[in-house]
Amino acid sequence: xxxxxxKYNVIVxxxxxxxxxxxxxxxxxxxxxxxxxxxxxxxxxxxxxxxxGGIAKGHMVREVDALGGIMGRVTDRTGIHxxxxxxxxxxxxxxxxxxxxxxxxQNTVKWTLEATPNLSFxxxxxxxxxxxxxxxxxxxxxxxxxxxxxxxxxxxxxxxxALIHIGEYQAQSGRIAEQSAMKLSDxxxxxxxxxxxxxxxxxxxxxxxxxxxTVMEEQEPDEIPCAFSYASEPITQKQISCFIAYTNxxxxxxxxxxxxxxxxxxxxxxxxxxxYCPSIEDKIVRFADKExxxxxxxxxxxxxxxxxxNGVSTSLPEEVQWQVVRSIRGMExxxxxxxxxxxxxxxxxxxxxxxxxxxxxxxxLYFAGQINGTTxxxxxxxxxxxxxxxxxxxxxxxxxxxLGRGEAYIGVLVDDLVLKGxxxxxxxxxxxxxxxxxxxxxxxxxxxxxxxxxxxxxEPAVYERMLERYExxxxxxxxxxxRGIKSSPELEAMFKERSVELPKSGFGKTLDSLLRRPEFAIxxxxxxxxxxxxxxREDRGVLELEIxxxxxxxxxxxxxxxREKSSNHIIPPDFDYETVPGIKKExxxxxxxxxxxxxxxAGRISGVDPPDIDLIYIKILEHERAGQTV
Numbered sequence: 001x002x003x004x005x006x007k008y009n010v011i012v013x014x015x016x017x018x019x020x021x022x023x024x025x026x027x028x029x030x031x032x033x034x035x036x037x038x039x040x041x042x043x044x045x046x047x048x049x050x051x052x053g054g055i056a057k058g059h060m061v062r063e064v065d066a067l068g069g070i071m072g073r074v075t076d077r078t079g080i081h082x083x084x085x086x087x088x089x090x091x092x093x094x095x096x097x098x099x100x101x102x103x104x105x106q107n108t109v110k111w112t113l114e115a116t117p118n119l120s121f122x123x124x125x126x127x128x129x130x131x132x133x134x135x136x137x138x139x140x141x142x143x144x145x146x147x148x149x150x151x152x153x154x155x156x157x158x159x160x161x162a163l164i165h166i167g168e169y170q171a172q173s174g175r176i177a178e179q180s181a182m183k184l185s186d187x188x189x190x191x192x193x194x195x196x197x198x199x200x201x202x203x204x205x206x207x208x209x210x211x212x213x214t215v216m217e218e219q220e221p222d223e224i225p226c227a228f229s230y231a232s233e234p235i236t237q238k239q240i241s242c243f244i245a246y247t248n249x250x251x252x253x254x255x256x257x258x259x260x261x262x263x264x265x266x267x268x269x270x271x272x273x274x275x276y277c278p279s280i281e282d283k284i285v286r287f288a289d290k291e292x293x294x295x296x297x298x299x300x301x302x303x304x305x306x307x308x309x310n311g312v313s314t315s316l317p318e319e320v321q322w323q324v325v326r327s328i329r330g331m332e333x334x335x336x337x338x339x340x341x342x343x344x345x346x347x348x349x350x351x352x353x354x355x356x357x358x359x360x361x362x363x364x365l366y367f368a369g370q371i372n373g374t375t376x377x378x379x380x381x382x383x384x385x386x387x388x389x390x391x392x393x394x395x396x397x398x399x400x401x402x403l404g405r406g407e408a409y410i411g412v413l414v415d416d417l418v419l420k421g422x423x424x425x426x427x428x429x430x431x432x433x434x435x436x437x438x439x440x441x442x443x444x445x446x447x448x449x450x451x452x453x454x455x456x457x458x459e460p461a462v463y464e465r466m467l468e469r470y471e472x473x474x475x476x477x478x479x480x481x482x483r484g485i486k487s488s489p490e491l492e493a494m495f496k497e498r499s500v501e502l503p504k505s506g507f508g509k510t511l512d513s514l515l516r517r518p519e520f521a522i523x524x525x526x527x528x529x530x531x532x533x534x535x536x537r538e539d540r541g542v543l544e545l546e547i548x549x550x551x552x553x554x555x556x557x558x559x560x561x562x563r564e565k566s567s568n569h570i571i572p573p574d575f576d577y578e579t580v581p582g583i584k585k586e587x588x589x590x591x592x593x594x595x596x597x598x599x600x601x602a603g604r605i606s607g608v609d610p611p612d613i614d615l616i617y618i619k620i621l622e623h624e625r626a627g628q629t630v
Contacts, residue, residue, distance in 0.1 A: 005120065007148045008034040010391055011139055013126045014155035015043035017377045018369030018384030020109050021069050022153045025388030027119035028068065028457050031395060034147060035113065036139070038159070038179065040123045044074070044109025046102050046377065047158075047175050048202050049310050050300045053097035053228065055085060056428040057378040059409045062096070062444035064381050065229045067389065068457030070112050071381045072228030078104040080240050080302055082225035091545045092437040093430050096226050099242060101301040122147070126154075127183040129365070131191065136365040142183075151391045153366040154184075155384055158200060160346035160371065161185045165263040166339050167317025176341055185346045192361055194349040197271035198425050199264075200375055201279050201313040204321050205338040208305040212330045216243040216297060224537070230445045231462045243297035247280070247312075251327040255284045258320045263342060269315070271344050272424040274375050279313045279342070280324070295328060306337065315342035347373045350417035356390040356400030357383060357414065366391060373422035374413075382410045389455055401455070406435040406560050407447060420606040434563060434610030437549065437556045442542050446470055472535060473543050479529060480512040480547055490527040494520075515547050563610070566617050567600040580619045587612040 012023040015037030023035040037043060052075040053061050065072035081099035113119055125142035129152065138148035159174030159181040172180045189195060219242040225235040262281045263269040273279065278286065283293055296310035314321060318339045325334045350372040352359055357372075359365045368387040369380035389401045403411030412433045417426065430436045439447070445466045452458030485491070495501070498519045511528060514520055522544035526532050532540060546553075577583070577591050586607040596602040603613050 006146060008032050008120070009149060009395065010034070010151045010153065011036060011147055011149040012153045012155060012388075013037075013139065014157055014159075014369070015040070016047075016155060016157045016369060016380060017044065017071065018155035018157070018380035018387075019153075020044050020113060021064065021071065021381045021384035022155060022366075022368055022388035022391075023119055024070055024113060024116055025068065025385055025457055026151075026153075026391055027116045029388075029392040029395075029455065030118060031151075031392065032118050032120070034120050034122060034149065036122045036124060036126060036141065036147070038123070038125055038181070040110070040121060042106070042175075042178070043113065044106045045175075046100070046105060048200075049298060049308050050102040050105070051097060051099050051298065052079075052105075052377060053095060054378075055093060055095045056409060056430045056432070057376060058085070058095035058097055058228070059430075059439060059441045059444065060378045060382045060413070060428060061228050062230075062441050063408045063410050063448055064378075064385050065231070066444045066448035066452060066458070067385060068452040068455070068459075069381060069385045070109065071378070073232060074105055074108045074112065075100055076227045076229050076232040076235055077237075078108055079225065079235065080238065080299070081221040081242055082235065082239065083219075083222055084226050090437075091440055091442070091549060095430075095441055096228055098225075098228070099240075099298055101303065102306075103301060103304070125179075125181055125183075126156075127181075128187045129184075129191070129362075131362060134361070135363040150395065151364045151366065153368060153384075153387045153391065154371055155367075155369045155380070155387075156181055156184065157370045157380075158343050158345040160195075162343055162345040165269060165315045165342045165344070167261055167263070167315070167320070168268075169317075170268075174343065174345065176338070188348060193352055193359070195346050196349060196373075197344055198347050198370075198373060198422075199269055199271045199273040199342055199344045200425060201273065201315060201342040202340055203280075203309040203312040203314060204325060204336045204340040205300070205306050205308055206325065206331070207335040207337055208299060208307045210331075210333050210335040211297065211307065212332070213243050213297070215330045216245045218243055219296075226538075230449075230466065231459070238302060240299060240302060242299065245295040245297060245328050245330050246292040247295060247328060248292055251324055252284050254320065254323050254327055255281055255316070258316055259285070261317050261320065263315045269342060269344060273342070274425040274427060276427050276429070277313070277375070279315065280311070281314060281316065312340065313342075314340040316340075345370070347371055347422075349373070349421055351419070351421045353418050354400065355402045355414060355418055356393075357387045357418075358390065358394075358400075364394070370425075372417055373426055374417070375425035375427050379413060379426065379428055382413055386410060386414060389457065392455060392457075401451070403448075403451075405433065406438060408444075409433055409439055416606075419604045423606055431609055431611065434614075435556055435560055437552055438560075440545065442538075442545060469539055469542075473539055473546070476529070476531065476535065476543050477512075477547065479531065480515060480525075480543075481510055483511050483529070485509045485511060485514055488528075494524060494527075512547050512550075515544065516550075559614075563614075567598075567603070569599045569617060569620065571596060571598055571602065571616070571620065575616075575620070577616070580615050582615050583612040584609070591616075 009031035027033040079098035128140040130138040162174035162180040221239040298308040366387040368383035
């Protein structure tokens with residue numbers, strides 16, 4: 001036995017959300033794995049807002065969980081404010097989100113990994129890769145140690161050649177007061193990887209007791225928290241409220257007067273930032289007509305007085321940040337305990353990767369997370385898990401594990417990255433998924449658990465519970481489809497209460513037709529189907545969605561087939577994109593510039609989403625049917 005172990009099956013570099021999932025998947029799959037990170041105390045750290053999930057992001061967390069990942073389970077154990085977003089809209093965009101006890105989340109990730117067999121840890125930087133015959137053989141650390149492995153997964157986050165900005169102040173740092181990885185970028189460049197620069201930012205943190213929350217809008221958590229993980233028990237820990245405040249004209253005036261001191265506008269920062277999560281400076285400039293912007297007051301925990309000001313990301317000088325924050329109603333006496341800042345960092349063009357997230361230039365080398373140009377914990381976790389699962393498959397001599405765009409948001413994410421690349425930090429939205437009604441957050445278990453079972457990353461008991469769940473749901477669907485509507489005092493009262501005309505008896509209507517009506521919900525069916533009372537609330541919710549939206553789902557499945565058929569449809573060289581109503585301005589401009597040959601090529605252009613392709617296809621068909629030129 002070696003005195004100091006240096007040989008592993010897999011080395012994962014970086015202990016953020018991507019690295020945690022990658023290391024956990026590899027070790028759980030039986031590979032001896034080393035997790036190398038700059039600081040063992042920041043494994044799983046929430047560098048930005050203390051929340052998991054949200055629109056499309058919550059869907060991915062459910063998918064990560066269904067494949068055996070840890071993000072959902074940790075959130076359920078440490079969440080302090082659960083909210084199902086978009087309940088007033090269609091089920092395709094319902095999305096779970098939760099504020100977490102920030103330090104508890106981080107510590108739980110660390111503890112989960114420490115308890116995972118086959119997983120070892122080292123605290124050090126990675127300065128270089130060991131490459132032989134275009135195949136990775138290991139790494140060299142900042143302290144000059146060599147570690148060898150058959151596979152390496154880089155999950156370096158925002159730390160490659162990282163530079164933070166607070167006004168005129170600059171420092172080499174990936175997070176404030178944390179060192180950058182200054183040498184690995186040079187190594188990647190030597191091996192021919194195409195690197196670029198991106199920027200992200202974070203808002204100031206303030207002391208909760210210095211705020212007047214009574215003048216802000218209270219946002220209460222859901223009465224019954226909806227867990228992320230299908231394996232979690234009901235959530236019983238204490239839940240707390242968040243709050244909303246608003247900027248005002250005074251706030252905007254302070255920002256406008258100091259734009260020349262913002263690194264974004266002074267020319268100090270030259271890289272692209274996240275378009276869909278702009279800094280407060282960018283909001284004031286881009287949306288000059290808006291009188292106010294929301295500021296979400298998000299506690300970082302029950303056991304801390306630190307509060308995150310979501311919506312006020314900034315790199316303005318510290319004294320200006322104090323003026324900005326204190327101009328907001330309820331924050332007149334706010335004490336900033338950590339300033340907001342911007343961070344620039346290197347990333348690698350994700351088009352350098354295969355669909356399995358392995359690099360095309362170096363065999364057995366994988367990239368995951370922000371090194372691929374993404375932003376967000378959930379996007380990072382999904383990539384880390386997929387990289388880990390593909391290492392498992394490769395080590396077993398199996399083909400890559402690739403999810404289709406119609407199977408998972410994770411499939412959309414990876415496909416977009418490796419085919420389109422990025423121009424600014426990539427964030428997942430429901431609009432990026434052309435089959436989003438099939439990819440609901442409630443059915444991720446049905447869609448993906450079979451893969452988790454096959455890969456050996458999901459406990460058999462969790463998979464069996466999923467099968468039992470859908471057996472119950474399908475049995476009830478048969479009851480709804482076959483049991484006729486019979487007149488009864490309960491039914492008559494139900495219709496009368498909703499001012500809905502009672503159907504005439506004997507015309508053959510079944511209960512599923514009743515549930516499809518917008519006036520009725522699954523809970524209304526309890527007096528008519530007593531068996532429902534024994535079904536868990538979550539299962540009743542899935543049953544309701546599947547019955548109510550069966551027609552829409554069938555239409556979506558037909559659309560999948562049409563898209564496959566239309567993907568190679570040729571776009572006439574003189575096609576006028578100005579004649580297509582409804583496509584995004586960004587998509588229209590890029591399509592006019594690149595002039596793609598067919599719809600498949602058009603769909604691979606960054607900023608052109610599936611709904612844009614649908615609208616173009618419809619317009620082309622209209623002209624073809626009319627025998628017109630386009």
